[in-house]
Amino acid sequence: xxxxxxxxxxxxxxxxAAAYFEHGIDCRATFELFVRHLPAQRSYLVAAGLDSxxxxxxxxxxxxxxxRLLREQxxxxxxxxxxxxxxxxxxxxxxxxxxxxxxLAFADEPLLQVTAPVLEAxxxxxxxxxxxxxxxxxxxxxxxxxxxxxxxxxxxxxxxxAHGPEAGVRAARAACLAGCTATSNVLAGALxxxxxxxxxxxxxxxxFADERRSFEALxxxxxxxxxxxxxxxxxxxxxxxxxxxxxxxxxxRLDSGDMMEKSxxxxxxxxxxGRRATKIVASGDLNEYRIEELIAHGAPIDSxxxxxxxxxxxxxxxxxxxxxxxxxxxxxxxxxxxxFSEEKVYWPxxxxxxxxxxxxxxxxxxxxxxxxxxxEAAPLLEPVMxxxxxxxxxxxxxxxxxxxxxxxxxxxxxxHLLREAPAYPVEKSAGLDRLLExxxxxxxxxxxxxPQREVISS
Amino acid sequence: xxxxxxxxxxxxxxxxAAAYFEHGIDCRATFELFVRHLPAQRSYLVAAGLDSxxxxxxxxxxxxxxxRLLREQxxxxxxxxxxxxxxxxxxxxxxxxxxxxxxLAFADEPLLQVTAPVLEAxxxxxxxxxxxxxxxxxxxxxxxxxxxxxxxxxxxxxxxxAHGPEAGVRAARAACLAGCTATSNVLAGALxxxxxxxxxxxxxxxxFADERRSFEALxxxxxxxxxxxxxxxxxxxxxxxxxxxxxxxxxxRLDSGDMMEKSxxxxxxxxxxGRRATKIVASGDLNEYRIEELIAHGAPIDSxxxxxxxxxxxxxxxxxxxxxxxxxxxxxxxxxxxxFSEEKVYWPxxxxxxxxxxxxxxxxxxxxxxxxxxxEAAPLLEPVMxxxxxxxxxxxxxxxxxxxxxxxxxxxxxxHLLREAPAYPVEKSAGLDRLLExxxxxxxxxxxxxPQREVISS
Numbered sequence: 028x029x030x031x032x033x034x035x036x037x038x039x040x041x042x043x044a045a046a047y048f049e050h051g052i053d054c055r056a057t058f059e060l061f062v063r064h065l066p067a068q069r070s071y072l073v074a075a076g077l078d079s080x081x082x083x084x085x086x087x088x089x090x091x092x093x094x095r096l097l098r099e100q101x102x103x104x105x106x107x108x109x110x111x112x113x114x115x116x117x118x119x120x121x122x123x124x125x126x127x128x129x130x131l132a133f134a135d136e137p138l139l140q141v142t143a144p145v146l147e148a149x150x151x152x153x154x155x156x157x158x159x160x161x162x163x164x165x166x167x168x169x170x171x172x173x174x175x176x177x178x179x180x181x182x183x184x185x186x187x188x189a190h191g192p193e194a195g196v197r198a199a200r201a202a203c204l205a206g207c208t209a210t211s212n213v214l215a216g217a218l219x220x221x222x223x224x225x226x227x228x229x230x231x232x233x234x235f236a237d238e239r240r241s242f243e244a245l246x247x248x249x250x251x252x253x254x255x256x257x258x259x260x261x262x263x264x265x266x267x268x269x270x271x272x273x274x275x276x277x278x279x280r281l282d283s284g285d286m287m288e289k290s291x292x293x294x295x296x297x298x299x300x301g302r303r304a305t306k307i308v309a310s311g312d313l314n315e316y317r318i319e320e321l322i323a324h325g326a327p328i329d330s331x332x333x334x335x336x337x338x339x340x341x342x343x344x345x346x347x348x349x350x351x352x353x354x355x356x357x358x359x360x361x362x363x364x365x366x367f368s369e370e371k372v373y374w375p376x377x378x379x380x381x382x383x384x385x386x387x388x389x390x391x392x393x394x395x396x397x398x399x400x401x402x403e404a405a406p407l408l409e410p411v412m413x414x415x416x417x418x419x420x421x422x423x424x425x426x427x428x429x430x431x432x433x434x435x436x437x438x439x440x441x442x443h444l445l446r447e448a449p450a451y452p453v454e455k456s457a458g459l460d461r462l463l464e465x466x467x468x469x470x471x472x473x474x475x476x477x478p479q480r481e482v483i484s485s
Numbered sequence: 486x487x488x489x490x491x492x493x494x495x496x497x498x499x500x501x502a503a504a505y506f507e508h509g510i511d512c513r514a515t516f517e518l519f520v521r522h523l524p525a526q527r528s529y530l531v532a533a534g535l536d537s538x539x540x541x542x543x544x545x546x547x548x549x550x551x552x553r554l555l556r557e558q559x560x561x562x563x564x565x566x567x568x569x570x571x572x573x574x575x576x577x578x579x580x581x582x583x584x585x586x587x588x589l590a591f592a593d594e595p596l597l598q599v600t601a602p603v604l605e606a607x608x609x610x611x612x613x614x615x616x617x618x619x620x621x622x623x624x625x626x627x628x629x630x631x632x633x634x635x636x637x638x639x640x641x642x643x644x645x646x647a648h649g650p651e652a653g654v655r656a657a658r659a660a661c662l663a664g665c666t667a668t669s670n671v672l673a674g675a676l677x678x679x680x681x682x683x684x685x686x687x688x689x690x691x692x693f694a695d696e697r698r699s700f701e702a703l704x705x706x707x708x709x710x711x712x713x714x715x716x717x718x719x720x721x722x723x724x725x726x727x728x729x730x731x732x733x734x735x736x737x738r739l740d741s742g743d744m745m746e747k748s749x750x751x752x753x754x755x756x757x758x759g760r761r762a763t764k765i766v767a768s769g770d771l772n773e774y775r776i777e778e779l780i781a782h783g784a785p786i787d788s789x790x791x792x793x794x795x796x797x798x799x800x801x802x803x804x805x806x807x808x809x810x811x812x813x814x815x816x817x818x819x820x821x822x823x824x825f826s827e828e829k830v831y832w833p834x835x836x837x838x839x840x841x842x843x844x845x846x847x848x849x850x851x852x853x854x855x856x857x858x859x860x861e862a863a864p865l866l867e868p869v870m871x872x873x874x875x876x877x878x879x880x881x882x883x884x885x886x887x888x889x890x891x892x893x894x895x896x897x898x899x900x901h902l903l904r905e906a907p908a909y910p911v912e913k914s915a916g917l918d919r920l921l922e923x924x925x926x927x928x929x930x931x932x933x934x935x936p937q938r939e940v941i942s943s
Contacts, residue, residue, distance in 0.1 A: 034672040035644070035651075035653070035654065035670070036644075036671055037642070037645065037669040037671070038681045038682065038683030039684055039685055039686060042683055042685070042710075043686060043703075045706055046702060046707065047692075049705070049706050050702050050706070052692060054692065056688070056692065096675040100671075101681075102683070102707070102710055105706060105707060106706065145692060149686070149688060152645070152686070153644050153645050153650070153653075154650050156645035156646070157644055157645050157649055157652075158650065160645070161647070161648045161652075162649075164648075184495070186493070186495060186611050187610070187618070187806075187808075188806065189615060190619045190647065190648035190652040190655075190656075190796075191615055191616060191619045191620075191648070191652045192493045192611070192615040193493075193649055194615075194648040194652050195611075195615060196493065197648075197649045198648075211495040211496045211497065212493070212495065213492045213493070213494055213495070213499060214494075217492055223496045223559075223560055224496065225497035225500055226497055228498075228607070229824050230514070230516070230810035231501050231504070233810045233813075233822045233824065234505075234510060234512065234514065234603060234822075245501075247504075247507070248503055248504040248507050248563060249563055250563060251563065252500075259824045261825070283829050338648075339648070339797075341802050344648075344797040344798075344799055345646050346646075348645075348646065350645075351687070352687070352692070364691045366691065366717045366718065367718050371741050470718060
C-alpha cells in the first residue's frame, strides 16, 4: 500500500482548506480531540497514539505527485493554482498540548489540543483522529485484559484479525504500552523494542506423521523457548507426549475447548511427569471477562495469548471520538467556539485537565479553562510540540508502560470493575460554565438578529 | 510507520520456518483460508482483499535490515546462519486459487487456497489472514448498508474512526467494491480511482461570525459541489439560510438529531423556496438498521454518509477466519490434513466450491474435493497465481463492483434480510465426507498405536 500520508485525509479537509485559502481566512484555531462519552464497558481510557500523531505532524508535506493527483480530482476543478502552490510549501507550524501516552483519561477530556493556522489544523483532523482513536481504543482494552490476568503475562497475538496488518502493528505497540508483556508481531517488536512471543501452529504438528516427532523437532531448534501446541488431535494425549519427551519443555499451549478443565488435566499430566517448570499458555477467543472467570476458578494457566478481542476491542470497536474547534484567534481577538445542535454541545475554549488525588489515589478530575490554576491538582495537558517541532524525543514503550501501570495503581478499585463500574467524576470549573453561558448568549443574540429566525418560529 | 511487510508476521511463522528449514522439511503444502461460522448478523460474505494478498505475495522479500533485525531477536539465537541466507534469497514460488473479489461466500468456503513449499505458505499466513479478513469484513458490511439504502447512494466517510488511517484506505476500497458510491478518503480515491465525496465540517461554519456568510463562501469556491452542513446551531435555521442564498445549492447535510423529523422539515424548507434540486445528505452514526428504518418511514434523504459502523463493522468487528493446512505433498505422495480438537475439525484436502443456481438465482453451494466435477454448477475457486506470478492484472474496483452487484442480484430475497435471515445451504460432497472419514480412521489408528493412549484412557 502507498502510505503517502498527505492525501490520507477526508476530502472535506482539503476542500475546506482550499476555501479558507481562497477567502484569505488565516486565523489561528485551537481544536481539541476528545471522547464524548465512555461506553458502559469502559470506565477509563488509556491515552495512546501521541507518538503517531506527532510523527505525522512533523512529516506532513505534499509531494508533487500529491498535488497532481489532487488537481485531477473533479472536486478541485474550480480551485485556482495558488492553493496548489500553497500546498507545495505546506508544513505544520502549530503547537500541540497533549496527555502523555499512558495517562488515564475520561469523557470530555482533551487527549490532544492543536493550535495552528486554521488551515493546517483542519488538514490534520482525519489522521489525528484515526491514530489517537485506534491506539487509545486498544490501550484501553489491553489495560482491562491485563488487569483481569492479575499479574500473569498477557501476550498480544492479534495481528491476523486486526483491521489490516498495519493496524496489527499499531495494536501491538498500544497493547504493550498498556501492560501486555509481549507481542507476536515481529515488525512491531523490531520498531518499538517490544518483547516478542510465539508458540507454534497446528500446521507444524500436522506436517509430521507423528505428534511426538513434531514436538522433538521444534525443541531441537528452540530448546529454550519452544511452546508446544498440544491440542491438534487430543490435548491430553498431546500433553502426555510433551511431558515424556525426556527433556525440559519450556511450555505448552492450549487453544480450544473448556480451558478450565483442560488446563487442570494438562497441569496434572505435566506435574505427574515432573515437568513442574513447564508453563501452560492459553489462547483462543480470550478476553478480560473469560480470563477473570478462569482465574477466579483457579485455572492453572501461566499466561494468556489474547488476539481478536484485544486488537479489535471487540465489545467496543469504536469510541465517540471527535476533533472540535474550541477557539479562534486573530490579531489578539480570541473567540471561544462551540455548537448547539441537539446533544452535541461541547465545552468551548482552550482547556486544561486537573486531576485531584487523595491519599495517593485519584479522587476526581476538573475540566477547566486553560490558565486556571489549582495548585493542589496535577495539570495533565502538557506542551509537546511548538511551531511544528517536538519538544522532546518520543519515550520508549517500556517507559510509557511504567506510566500506565503507575496511573492504574492510582485509580481506586471501584473503577477497575470490568462490569458496571461507577463513572469517575469529571467536574467542570465555574470558569468553563460561565464561558459556555457567554457563548450561548452571544449566539442567541446573533440568531435573534437573523431575519430567518422569525420565519422558522412561525 | 515503516511498512516493510516481510517482518509484518507473527513470530511463530518465522520460528516455524526456521525449524522447517533446519529439519529439511520441504514438502509442498496447501493452506485454505476460510471463515468457520457466519455470525447471526451476516447471511453472506462479499469476498475481498485478494488484490492486497497477491500484491503481498509478489513482493515478499527479506531485506538485509530485516535479516539483521531478526538475528538480533532472542528467539533466533539458536538458529544457524544458513536459515538467514535462505531468507535473503526468499521469494514466494507458490500457486494460488481464490474467489474473485466481489463473489459471495459462506462459512467453510475457501476464500483463498495457497499451494507452495510449506515454509513459504507458512510465512505468508499472518498477512494473508489480516488483509482478506478485514477487506471481506468491510465489503460484507457495506453490501448490507447499500442494500438498506435501496438505491440511494451510500458514501463511505469512516477513515477517522477506522482502526488506523491505513485501515481507512482499505475500508474505502472494500466499501466501494461492495456497492458504495464514493468515499471521503482522498488517498484511496487516487490509488483505486474511486469517486470522492465530501461536505464541510462544523468548524467551517464556526470560523465565520455568520452562518450565511460561511455558506456563501463555500459556494463561491465550490459552486457545483458544495454540500452545506446546516446543523451547527439550529438545522432548520441553517436550512432556511441555505435555501435563501439566492443561488443554487447542490446539497445540505444533517449530522445530528432525529433524522426522520429533521429531514422532513428541511425538505419542506428547501421546497418552499424552490430549491427542489438541493439534495439532503444524512450522516451521524448511521448503519443498515437505521437506514432501513429511515427509508421505511419515507425520510426524504437523498444519500447517506456512513462511517464508523461501516469501517469497523461495528456489530461484527471480526470474523472467525482461519488459515488451515489441508494437504501436504511430497514426491507425489499426497496427505490430506485436518485436526480433531473439539469443535475445530475442518474439511481436509484441496477443495472446490460449486454454486448451483435455479432460474437465475443461487440455490445452494456444494463444497467438494478439487477435481470433482459438477457440470451444472459454477466452480468458484479459480487460479490467480502460478509459481509466484499473477495470472492476470488486478481488475478495476468498478469492475469488481459490477460483479458484487451481479452476485447480490442472484441471491434470493430471504438471504438479504438484515435480521434473522436463514442460512444459505452449503452442502458437502460425498467425496469430501469420505475423505474426512478416511483421515479420521487413519488418525485413530495412529493414536491407538501410541503408547500414551492407554495412560490417558486410564
